[in-house]
Amino acid sequence: MKHYIESLLHSDDHQFLGVFVSDDLEKEGVFKIRYLFCDIKSKKLNTVELNAKDTFPHIDIPVLDWYEREIYDMFGLIPEGHPNLRPLMLFPENYPKDFHPLRKDANMNIKYEGYKTYPYEDFDPEGSFKILVGPIHAGIIEPGHFRFTLIGEPILKLEIRHFYKHKGIEKLSEGKTPEEGLKLSERISGDHSVAHSLAFVKAVEKIYDIDIPPKARYIRAILLELERLMCNLNDFAFIFQDVGYSFGAQKVFALKELLMRLNETLTGNRFNRNIIKIGGVSKELDTNAIKEVLGLLEKEYLKYKKLFLNSSTVLERTDTTGRIFYETAKKHAALGYVAKASNIFFDTRAILEKDLYGSLVKAFKLEKGDVSARVKVRFNDIEESFNIIKTFIENMPLGDIAKNIEPKDGEAFGYEEGQRGNITHFLRIEQGLISRWKIRDPSFHNWPIIQKAVLGDIIADFPLINKSLNLSYAGNDL
Amino acid sequence: MLNILKSFLKEGIKTEDITPYNEQNIVIYKKLPKHLKGSLNIRHVDCGSCNACEYELTALSNVFYDIERFGIKFVASPKHADALTITGPITRNMYKPLLDAIQNTPNPKVIIAIGDCSIDGGLFKGAYGIMGGLKDINIEPHILIRGCPPHPRDIISGILKGFD
Numbered sequence: 001m002k003h004y005i006e007s008l009l010h011s012d013d014h015q016f017l018g019v020f021v022s023d024d025l026e027k028e029g030v031f032k033i034r035y036l037f038c039d040i041k042s043k044k045l046n047t048v049e050l051n052a053k054d055t056f057p058h059i060d061i062p063v064l065d066w067y068e069r070e071i072y073d074m075f076g077l078i079p080e081g082h083p084n085l086r087p088l089m090l091f092p093e094n095y096p097k098d099f100h101p102l103r104k105d106a107n108m109n110i111k112y113e114g115y116k117t118y119p120y121e122d123f124d125p126e127g128s129f130k131i132l133v134g135p136i137h138a139g140i141i142e143p144g145h146f147r148f149t150l151i152g153e154p155i156l157k158l159e160i161r162h163f164y165k166h167k168g169i170e171k172l173s174e175g176k177t178p179e180e181g182l183k184l185s186e187r188i189s190g191d192h193s194v195a196h197s198l199a200f201v202k203a204v205e206k207i208y209d210i211d212i213p214p215k216a217r218y219i220r221a222i223l224l225e226l227e228r229l230m231c232n233l234n235d236f237a238f239i240f241q242d243v244g245y246s247f248g249a250q251k252v253f254a255l256k257e258l259l260m261r262l263n264e265t266l267t268g269n270r271f272n273r274n275i276i277k278i279g280g281v282s283k284e285l286d287t288n289a290i291k292e293v294l295g296l297l298e299k300e301y302l303k304y305k306k307l308f309l310n311s312s313t314v315l316e317r318t319d320t321t322g323r324i325f326y327e328t329a330k331k332h333a334a335l336g337y338v339a340k341a342s343n344i345f346f347d348t349r350a351i352l353e354k355d356l357y358g359s360l361v362k363a364f365k366l367e368k369g370d371v372s373a374r375v376k377v378r379f380n381d382i383e384e385s386f387n388i389i390k391t392f393i394e395n396m397p398l399g400d401i402a403k404n405i406e407p408k409d410g411e412a413f414g415y416e417e418g419q420r421g422n423i424t425h426f427l428r429i430e431q432g433l434i435s436r437w438k439i440r441d442p443s444f445h446n447w448p449i450i451q452k453a454v455l456g457d458i459i460a461d462f463p464l465i466n467k468s469l470n471l472s473y474a475g476n477d478l
Numbered sequence: 479m480l481n482i483l484k485s486f487l488k489e490g491i492k493t494e495d496i497t498p499y500n501e502q503n504i505v506i507y508k509k510l511p512k513h514l515k516g517s518l519n520i521r522h523v524d525c526g527s528c529n530a531c532e533y534e535l536t537a538l539s540n541v542f543y544d545i546e547r548f549g550i551k552f553v554a555s556p557k558h559a560d561a562l563t564i565t566g567p568i569t570r571n572m573y574k575p576l577l578d579a580i581q582n583t584p585n586p587k588v589i590i591a592i593g594d595c596s597i598d599g600g601l602f603k604g605a606y607g608i609m610g611g612l613k614d615i616n617i618e619p620h621i622l623i624r625g626c627p628p629h630p631r632d633i634i635s636g637i638l639k640g641f642d
Contacts, residue, residue, distance in 0.1 A: 091570075093574070094573070095570070108606055112570060112606075135575050136523055136575055138554035138555070140522045140532050142524050142529060142532060143524055143572060143575065163571060164572050165525075165526045165571070166526075166569055166571055166607045167567065167605045168607035169602070169605065171606055183601060187530070187626075188528065189528060189529055190528040190529035191533055250540065250541055253536075254540055254542065256537075256540075257537060257541075260537070270627075270629070271530055271533075474526075
């Protein structure tokens with residue numbers, strides 16, 4: 001089984017989507033470990049299941065490192081042969097030693113006390129020095145710790161330590177109703193409220209065995225594209241800001257603000273929260289308002305895209321900076337624009353939801369894997385979003401926007417293409433309540449890649465590389 | 479260059495008044511020291527939010543809200559700051575860094591709680607990974623701005639009202 005999983009991980013026809021574990025000790029006497037792949041040729045999900053009692057096989061590939069450490073933290077299962085098994089989410093400074101919260105028999109009434117300090121990697125070559133950054137950063141961004149080892153200006157090694165924002169959402173959701181879960185799902189990663197809640201409701205709808213009305217699907221797709229547009233414009237503005245071009249940054253930030261105001265008029269919330277519900281959506285969209293704002297945005301956006309591509313000061317900073325090579329991206333099962341800029345195309349909309357999107361999402365990828373390639377992928381995404389929204393508004397079907405639901409028990413995967421890449425949720429409902437919910441944000445795959453992307457670049461380029469990846473801490477740390 | 483100048487003239491000034499804001503979302507526990515009015519330096523500390531509050535705090539600097547016209551500025555270190563803005567339900571892993579940041583802020587320090595989570599944990603109440611908001615770790619903020627996330631206009635108005 002181990003070799004089979006290994007071969008799928010290295011295969012070009014399969015995209016690895018995550019490891020999803022559940023505690024089935026009570027019923028079946030084992031923990032179930034599911035390795036989820038997407039077969040790109042047949043466009044189907046492919047799950048490989050392992051049963052484990054105390055241990056499970058360690059597979060030597062970078063993408064699994066965090067997964068295996070997470071499984072140890074959460075369930076106490078030991079990946080046999082893992083060379084450096086350190087706590088990941090439960091910091092040894094703050095949590096007791098044998099605390100594995102996602103086990104059904106976990107004792108939660110414990111004293112939250114640490115037992116040792118976190119062991120960082122031992123790397124100290126002669127003549128090198130370290131720069132430690134975070135967890136609290138200089139800008140208005142989320143917390144995380146970065147340890148640079150440098151000789152002069154170039155970066156020799158970067159070690160990241162995340163999960164400062166670990167709240168325990170997965171455990172918190174257990175015993176809650178799916179409606180309460182939906183509220184939580186909108187707050188997994190704030191800027192991805194729509195994408196995460198869609199992944200969640202899709203899993204619920206699969207369990208309840210309902211097909212939502214076509215009109216609801218279209219409205220959801222438009223909301224998703226509006227969110228993608230907002231995030232991409234935000235990233236675009238930040239790239240301008242981090243190369244020191246504040247004129248461009250302020251102009252694009254203003255476009256993002258227009259979009260958030262559009263959201264507010266459409267749904268009453270600047271992040272489009274509270275509109276998606278199980279079985280459909282709760283509100284129709286004012287398509288004229290969308291058309292009006294998007295018309296203006298598209299014209300303005302093209303101006304600043306031209307400004308970006310024709311400005312030597314910008315390109316000087318972004319070209320060949322922060323390169324991620326194909327091999328690295330593949331080994332880390334990169335997702336979203338990070339993968340697309342490094343010659344791997346995987347888009348949930350184009351592969352798993354072709355019936356809705358048809359040929360609207362093109363197989364766009366670039367080879368260079370540097371900051372400017374990642375920006376260009378975003379340009380493509382922005383233009384695609386404009387196109388998708390326009391097409392969906394024109395072809396909006398008539399009919400209901402929601403279906404009545406009949407609660408059922410069961411388990412299912414739900415997935416959606418967020419702006420950062422594929423989001424997958426695994427959900428199990430027992431007696432009408434959530435009994436296991438595993439959330440996998442694309443950032444969980446993409447964060448470790450940053451450790452490779454910065455190598456050889458100078459420390460001053462780090463903020464720019466970081467922004468070109470713009471990963472979520474909240475969705476990663478959970 | 480000429481095009482840029484032309485577009486400036488055509489578009490005019492985009493910066494807006496901060497009304498209307500929602501009075502109910504602003505809770506003032508303590509008044510802010512008067513001498514900080516017109517020059518308030520803020521260090522932001524995210525203690526486990528979902529990132530939506532950070533999105534709105536970033537929006538404060540865009541041309542529509544332009545928080546710097548009120549002399550409010552975000553700075554890079556707690557040692558440069560008069561005030562800390564705190565978001566999120568205070569995770570166990572962020573508790574110590576938060577205390578460090580508070581300790582390193584010179585007196586009189588102002589604490590501004592942003593968002594529903596920051597005061598009592600909000601929707602994340604009961605999760606094992608959180609301490610449960612400022613109330614639960616015995617830190618009393620000067621101002622609380624409610625909302626999930628709060629509107630940028632509410633945030634600016636809330637801070638300014640703290641001086642009244």
